[in-house]
Amino acid sequence: MRTGYSVETVRAAERALMAELPEGALMQRAAAGLAAACADLLGKVYGARVALLVGSGDNGGDALYAGARLARRGAGVSAVLLAPDRAHAGGLAALRAAGGRVASAEEGDHVVRRADLVVDGIVGIGGRGGLRPAAESLVAAAAGALVVAVDLPSGVDADTGEVRGTAVRADATVTFGTYKPGLLIDPAREHAGALRLVDIGLRLPDGPDVEALQHADVAGLLPSPSAESDKYRRGVVGVVAGSDRYPGAAVLSVAGALHGGAGAVRYVGPAADAVIAHFPETLVSAGPPSKAGRVQAWVVGPGLGDDARARRAVDDVLASDVPVLVDADGLHLVSVDALRARSAATVLTPHAGEAAALLGRSREDVESARLESARALAERFGVTALLKGSTTVVACASGEAVRVNPTGTPWLATAGSGDVLSGLTGSLLAAGLPGRDAASVGAYLHGLAARSLGSAPLTAMGVAGALPGVWRRVSE
Template sequence: MLESWTSSQVRAAEAPLLAAGQPLMERAAFALHVHVCTALRELRGRVGGARVLVLAGSGNNGGDALYAGALLARRGVEVRAVLMSERVHEGGLVALLRAGGRVLDRPAAADLVLDGLVGIGGDGGGLRGRAAEVVHEVVGDPFVVAVDVPSGIGVDDGTTTGTVLGADLTVTFGGAKPGLLLPPAARRAGRVVVVDIGLPLDESPAVARLEASDVGGLWPVPTADAHKYTRGVVGVVAGSRAYPGAAILATTAALRAGVGMVRYLGDVGERVVAANPEVVVGNGRVQAWVFGPGVQTDDASQRRRIQYALEHVLTGGEPAVIDAGALELLPERVGPHAVLTPHAGELAALLVARGQDVDRAGIEAEPLRWARQAHRLTGATVLLKGPVTLVVGAHGATYAQADAPPWLATAGAGDVLAGLLGALLAARVEAIHEDATVVAALAATAALVHGRAADRANPGGPVSAAAVAEALPGTVAELVGRA
């Protein structure tokens, strides 16, 4: 799991070490120069003779960059630095000049730019003044290595509302920062490498990202004495005569994810059973719900079935995935065992109905803020779909998953995600009742598996929602170590 901590958490961890004289900057600069050398070998085949441009601000990140530049100069790299003010790190500047580096007034052509403009104090308002001018004056298209964070992003909230120097590689120290994982800033960070410099980050992380190795501990793998009810029964209220595909995709995904039984409630049961004979049509025992995919606002019969399912969620504590057409039927408050799965437009509509002044563009600009607001207003776990899927759940549990290829932005993909997540909730009901934060972890797991199934279905190319559903069994088997 990749965990991240806010700027205040990092500063609190650094303070006692700095007071004790620990050489944190030296550790960071050495690791930074090693990663730059690796990048130069990949770009040019060798380190010596490369051209590196250091952009140094007045803070500690500027000092890290200057010291790393000095180490690079000693390895035969032509290092040039542009300083944002006269108040740069004195020791770093002296080291760079002694090693043969030079200071320029304006950026020169380089193979690689080392971005030490702004550190963990960045608020997402973008670069201003001389820093913004220098970024626009960078020559050509060099490889950019960000020192700790790309300059200009919101370090704690992932916002990017002004000029940002996007990175190809971010080398971050002590622990990742939330802005490296959160949308929209995550796409400006490139590949993220975390360097351990000995920070005692004992507090709970602000934002986490599940990795492949985490799935085995969260996925419900059946034991030898399992039966269909212990493996979970999921009830699906989805689709309509006009849109039967949503019902087929959601039930298919739940089955392929390994749930014990799928019950379907709706008007296209014959189509669902024709696609998947295992599906049982009609009421009966259900341990978790999926409702809303493919349901239209004028579909009175499906809306009645959703209301029936909602009663079970509210009074019986049954977990649920609430998607698409069911979001507008959401009562004022539910609980974290209910997972809302909107895209940005749907989340905006839900929030406006609760008195918030926001539109789709506002959600996309500040997704963490608005996902948290939706959680506060409804009590539900919120899974906000997008290029980076954001999950906010009970007790502040927050995940940011970036597993999906861009090809997954296709009709029906959300129906597959809903069915997949419903299967997980049905199989982990006891754990959910014991610890509400499990729901957010399961939602993040579903997003991870969904994205990897899309890649497995057709690596690097177009993919349909049906192909993603069919790729789920192999994806799960690989991730739980049983391939």
């Protein structure tokens, strides 16, 4: 599992470690890891042209010491100082001693344009806001080179993933001690490129701020039937979805549930004929949901509409004592009071536009501050919030670490894919996974299923059909 810690936590861990080490030892550890990553990217260090973009403080010091190591291996290293009077003195001395040079302000752009590799040491993890004009010019000049960011790309917010202004777009980011939340969450994640973590010996607390599941974590959470299992023990998920206008939403939600491990699916709604035509194993009912039969979880909302029938169905589902996932049209029909009154787990799965409506914000505000928006949804409604998008973010009202999904792909931006995710996540809820686990495992498998179809247009039903294959690969 990848874990991310806030700047405050990282700073505290760094101070504690520096108190035990000789002066400068921690920076040398970071610089060694940074230089090794740069060498890997270059392939051949000897004769390569390297430009260091050096700001004030320790971030610039890391870049200078790494540059010195590359210079000793035969690279031509030039440092461009954005704050010459505040550049790290020890790093400058090391660079010069190794044969590196400091470029004048006038030749900065020229040095960067000629470089094979540019090291972004402008701003550290405490930086806020976008780049200043002088830095913007240098970053623009680096368009043709490999760019490596030191700890995180300059101009992004380490804690939130927000990008307020111009920021470096790196090919790779070498981060020290632990991942920072902003490296895992869009829009900052798009600026980070490939991530490389350098262990510098930090001792961090058990509770991270952000988690990103990996295959092994998901495998450990996947439900697996035993010899005594029957369809009811495996989990029955009820699906309240679809309408005369949108029968496909019902079909796709049921597809996600059936391909996502449910022992059985009960469908309630007006699209029963379409559902049975695609999935004859589905148990159908005219409703209301409370009269449909036993379920271990409900999915409500996809393609439901907003008429009186839809409102009654949502109210009926929310009154149940089993976990409930609310998506799409259902999100427009819920109230804060009804959600907060529930004793069983509740999962909301909005996209940015739906989240904006729930929070009374603009879509742009939600997309630029995905981490904070997901947390706000969870806290306001007392639920687990799965905020869909370029980075799917899962936050829960209990305050546990936010989970971000690393498997998403832009090809999932297609009609009906969210309905499949709802059915899949509902099946995991019915199998007994807590809300945060069901949401994050569902998002992980959903993304993998889309990726398994290749970098090409896909359909929501194709994603549902790919779920058993990726489930098998992850569990094995």
